[in-house]
Amino acid sequence: MTTLLEHRYRAGEMHRFLAAEADFVYLPRAGAIFALDAATADVLGRLRDAPVAHGDLAAALTDDGMSQADAEGLLRELRLVGLIEADHVVSPVALVDSPPADFPLQALVLNVTNQCNLACTYCYEFGADKISTQTGKPKYMTPETARAAVDFLLDSAKGRDAVHVTFFGGETLMNFKLLRDVVAYADAKAAESGRRVTYSLTTNATLLTDPIIDFLAGHAVGVTVSIDGPEEMQDARRVYKSGKGSYAVILPRLKALIARHKTRAITARVTLSAGVTDVVAIYHHLKHDIGFHEIGFAPVTTTEDGHDFGLNGDGMRGVLNGFHALADEWLDHALRGQMHGFSNVSETLSELVVGTNKSHPCGAGLGLLGVSPSGDLSPCHRFTDADEHVLGHVGSGVDQDRRADFLARGHVGAKYECTSCWARPLCAGGCHHEAFVRYGDTGHANLHYCDWIREWTDRVLAIYGTLAVRNPQFLERFADRKGLS
Amino acid sequence: MKHLTPLNAKARRISADLAAQEEDVVALQQAPRPHVPLGCSLSFSPGWEVDATGGTAGLCQPVERDLYDCYVTCFWPVQVADHVNYSPDWASNCAAATKDWRNLDIVFP
Numbered sequence: 001m002t003t004l005l006e007h008r009y010r011a012g013e014m015h016r017f018l019a020a021e022a023d024f025v026y027l028p029r030a031g032a033i034f035a036l037d038a039a040t041a042d043v044l045g046r047l048r049d050a051p052v053a054h055g056d057l058a059a060a061l062t063d064d065g066m067s068q069a070d071a072e073g074l075l076r077e078l079r080l081v082g083l084i085e086a087d088h089v090v091s092p093v094a095l096v097d098s099p100p101a102d103f104p105l106q107a108l109v110l111n112v113t114n115q116c117n118l119a120c121t122y123c124y125e126f127g128a129d130k131i132s133t134q135t136g137k138p139k140y141m142t143p144e145t146a147r148a149a150v151d152f153l154l155d156s157a158k159g160r161d162a163v164h165v166t167f168f169g170g171e172t173l174m175n176f177k178l179l180r181d182v183v184a185y186a187d188a189k190a191a192e193s194g195r196r197v198t199y200s201l202t203t204n205a206t207l208l209t210d211p212i213i214d215f216l217a218g219h220a221v222g223v224t225v226s227i228d229g230p231e232e233m234q235d236a237r238r239v240y241k242s243g244k245g246s247y248a249v250i251l252p253r254l255k256a257l258i259a260r261h262k263t264r265a266i267t268a269r270v271t272l273s274a275g276v277t278d279v280v281a282i283y284h285h286l287k288h289d290i291g292f293h294e295i296g297f298a299p300v301t302t303t304e305d306g307h308d309f310g311l312n313g314d315g316m317r318g319v320l321n322g323f324h325a326l327a328d329e330w331l332d333h334a335l336r337g338q339m340h341g342f343s344n345v346s347e348t349l350s351e352l353v354v355g356t357n358k359s360h361p362c363g364a365g366l367g368l369l370g371v372s373p374s375g376d377l378s379p380c381h382r383f384t385d386a387d388e389h390v391l392g393h394v395g396s397g398v399d400q401d402r403r404a405d406f407l408a409r410g411h412v413g414a415k416y417e418c419t420s421c422w423a424r425p426l427c428a429g430g431c432h433h434e435a436f437v438r439y440g441d442t443g444h445a446n447l448h449y450c451d452w453i454r455e456w457t458d459r460v461l462a463i464y465g466t467l468a469v470r471n472p473q474f475l476e477r478f479a480d481r482k483g484l485s
Numbered sequence: 486m487k488h489l490t491p492l493n494a495k496a497r498r499i500s501a502d503l504a505a506q507e508e509d510v511v512a513l514q515q516a517p518r519p520h521v522p523l524g525c526s527l528s529f530s531p532g533w534e535v536d537a538t539g540g541t542a543g544l545c546q547p548v549e550r551d552l553y554d555c556y557v558t559c560f561w562p563v564q565v566a567d568h569v570n571y572s573p574d575w576a577s578n579c580a581a582a583t584k585d586w587r588n589l590d591i592v593f594p
Contacts, residue, residue, distance in 0.1 A: 024492070032496035034489040074488055080503050081489060355495020468492045479494070 008051040009075075009084040011044055013091075015422035017458060019465030026461055027082060031357035031425040033464065034081070039066070039074055043084065051087040094413030097359070099366060101400050105156035106367035107164040108149055109381040110182065112175040113140045114373055118204050119241040122273050122300045122309040124382060125170070129302055129437050132385035140175050141373040145394065149371045150186045152394040154195070163190070167201035167221075168370075168381045176212055183219050202226060202269070204238070206246055208253040210260065217261040224267045225254065225292070229282035236276055237309060251290070258291040265293040267343065272319055273300040273309040279322030287341050296343040297323075299449075301434045316452055323456060331463050334474050348460040350481040351426055358412065358428040365391065365406050365432075369398070379406055379442070382433035389442075406432075409443025417445045423457045566590075 015026040016036075023036040036044075039061070046052055046060060054075065061071035078084045114125065114134055125132055138145075150165070157163045165186060167179050179201065186197045200222035216223055227250065228234045235245025258266050268286045272279070279297055286292045299319065302310040311319065326342040333340035340346075360366060364380040371377060372384040375394040383389040391406065392399040412418050412428040421427070429435070430446030430453070438448065467475050491500040566572040578588035 027496075030495050030499060031493075032499055033492040034496050035492055037488045037490075040488045077486055077488055077503070080506070081486075081499060083489075353493055355493045355498075357495070464492070 007054040008087045009047060009054065009057060009079070010051040010087045011047040012082040012085045013422065014083060015458070015461070016044075017461045017465060019462040020469040022465060022469050024461070024465045024468075025083065026422065028422045028425055029082060029357075031352075031355035032081075033352065033355070033461070033468075035465075035468065040078060040083065043074065043078060047084060094419050096408055096411045096413040098404055098407060101404075102158070103366060104159050105153055105163070105369065106160060106363070107166060107369075108153045109166040109168050109368065109370045109384075110141065110146065110149055111168050111170065111370065111372050111381060111384045112146070112172055112178050112182075113170040114385055115139050115174055116169060116171040116204075117174060117206060117240070118171065118246055119239060121237045121239070122271065122302070122307075124301055124433070124437070125384075128307050131383070131388070131433075131436065133387045134385045137385060138373045141178055141371075141375075143178060143181050145371075145373070145375040146178055146182045147185055148375060149394040150182060150189055150197075152397065154186075154189060154193070156398075157195075160195070162196050162198060164198045164200070166381075167199070169202075171207065172201050172203050173207035173212065176207070180215060183221070187219075198222075200224065200264075204246065205250040205253050205257070208250075208257055210256060213257050213260045217263050220263040222264040222267075223257065223261060224269050225250075225257075226271065227254075227268050227286065228270055228273075228276050229278075230285045230289075233276045233278075233282060237271075237273060254290050266291075267294040267296065268292040270295060270297045271300050272297055272311060272315075274306070274311060274315060277311065277315050277318045277322065279319060280325050283326055283342060292341065294341045294343040294346070296347070301431070301437055303437060304448075316449065320452060320455060324459060327459055327463060331466060334463070334467055335471055337471065337474060339477075344456075345460055345463060346478070346481070348426065348457065349464060349475075350478040352460065352464050353475055353478045353481075355425075357425040360407065360410050360412065361428040361430055361432065365403055365410070379432060382431075389436075406442060409441065411443075414443055415445040417447060417450070421450065421454070423450075423454045426457055427453050 013028055015028065017024050017026065023041050025034050025036055026032070027034070042064070043057065043061070046057065052060075057075060058068070058071045061074065062068055066074070075084070079086075114132070114137075116123075116126070119126070121127060124130060141149075153163055153165070165182065167182075169175075172179065183197075183199060190197045199219060201216070202224045203226070205225045205227065215221075226238070228236070228238055231245070231247040234247040234250075238246050240246065268290075270279075270282055270286070276282075282297075283295050286295045297319070299311050299316065300309055306312065323344060326340075327345055330340040330342050330345045362368070362380070364370075364383075368380060369377045369391065370379065370381040370384045371394055374385075376385070376390045377392040377394065377398060378384050378386065378389050379391060389406075390399070391402050408414060410429070410432050412424050415429040418424045418427070418429050429444075430449065432442040435444040435446050436442045438444070438446065464475070486500050486503060489496075489500075491497045566575040568575055572590070575590050578590070579585040
């Protein structure tokens with residue numbers, strides 16, 4: 001005689017959200033988004049307080065008018081998707097797995113110089129929280145090192161048709177000559193094997209000239225400008241060593257950049273810091289007064305005490321309120337079929353479209369590495385010239401042990417607080433560099449902004465749900481914006 | 486799927502996986518509804534891969550009996566010795582399966 005196990009169900013791990021008067025669910029184990037029907041909502045409602053036996057659940061559904069077969073079908077569907085699970089099922093411990101040692105590289109960030117003509121007071125490279133150890137190291141990358149870096153990238157990117165080089169600093173344009181040489185060398189070198197290289201650079205815009213802009217446009221080099229907003233906000237911390245603000249210098253150069261460079265989107269990257277938190281005003285100035293195509297915002301990275309520039313809880317709340325206001329604008333545009341330039345929505349939405357489920361917060365140490373002027377490899381540009389974080393050298397390749405250690409500590413499965421958080425597929429614990437500055441460990445979850453991330457992710461999910469109901473074609477525009485990484 | 490509508494690429498993959506399962510092999514005791522074929526137990530075969538607790542200790546016959554029954558009589562799709570061409574003597578030392586199943590030969594394909 002066979003006795004049957006009586007299954008009792010509990011609700012699986014999920015984040016439910018409402019949008020456009022419809023019911024949705026986000027599944028953190030997969031990164032999947034489903035719309036629910038009323039019957040599903042009914043089942044989840046019955047499991048809200050305690051597990052319910054399979055038979056009782058099926059009986060309740062049939063009492064409500066569902067046929068036995070339909071009730072069994074519904075429970076099976078919910079069980080297979082993971083919205084309900086048997087209460088004796090033990091969730092597997094998150095696996096901290098390593099990528100293969102020959103994981104192909106996709107991008108290098110070349111720190112062509114660690115020198116800068118500005119002295120922004122919050123700078124992570126030179127400011128109070130700097131982790132770089134530059135004493136005695138080259139200030140400018142040499143052509144030999146740059147070429148070795150390109151060779152290393154192409155050798156390490158086996159199987160990829162295209163690779164990417166980002167030029168970074170310091171102030172990148174203080175070594176523009178090298179940038180030009182690298183583009184010529186990398187284009188030729190990649191062509192030998194039928195591949196291609198795409199480029200981008202980040203700059204403070206102070207050194208842009210018409211010939212430089214024309215070169216960037218001619219080679220489709222994507223340009224990101226570090227800028228904090230209107231004059232009073234820009235000049236609060238983005239200053240020369242004399243303390244003089246940089247806004248007046250960059251304004252005409254930005255106008256020329258946007259007027260002449262039409263081959264790639266020109267984006268602004270805003271660092272939010274104490275007193276510089278009015279994201280709505282900043283956005284509209286950069287978008288409409290200056291003409292940037294996209295504007296992205298990130299709070300300044302700093303330690304717990306924040307010095308005089310960090311954002312405290314009130315500051316972060318104000319930022320989030322501003323994000324919500326811009327999110328309203330973004331959605332209004334999207335419902336009309338128009339793109340809005342607030343890239344914090346666009347970037348998250350792109351990840352939701354594919355269902356990104358990250359093992360690591362970003363590509364640092366995986367498909368992306370930073371290169372210091374000396375040729376040392378680091379997880380990303382934020383760790384360049386920091387002895388403690390060297391992951392090898394362009395001449396000798398990746399130090400696999402150090403890389404494995406970095407990735408094991410940064411894996412979302414190794415961050416205990418993340419294992420029960422529904423936002424982990426997108427956040428994965430947050431920036432490695434911020435974690436190091438804040439907690440002294442690249443593998444520490446960035447606990448100071450968990451609530452912030454969850455509220456923001458919930459907001460973008462609601463935008464997603466609204467578009468799924470009212471303008472689903474618009475979502476398709478984001479399918480190719482960002483690959484799974 | 487009747488009750489959930491997939492809205493992103495990952496959800497569509499899950500949906501496609503589930504659709505594929507509809508036509509898939511069903512385990513004998515796939516929870517929560519057991520799929521119990523008639524017949525095996527009549528021809529002296531336990532017929533279950535697992536017992537009611539999910540293990541093999543509580544089976545009414547040794548799990549190895551399944552193999553023999555598949556070889557002799559059954560349709561159950563398990564990998565067994567080919568008694569037509571290559572291993573005609575596989576069960577020659579096993580006159581009474583309930584007692585002699587340990588004498589089933591080892592076959593190396």
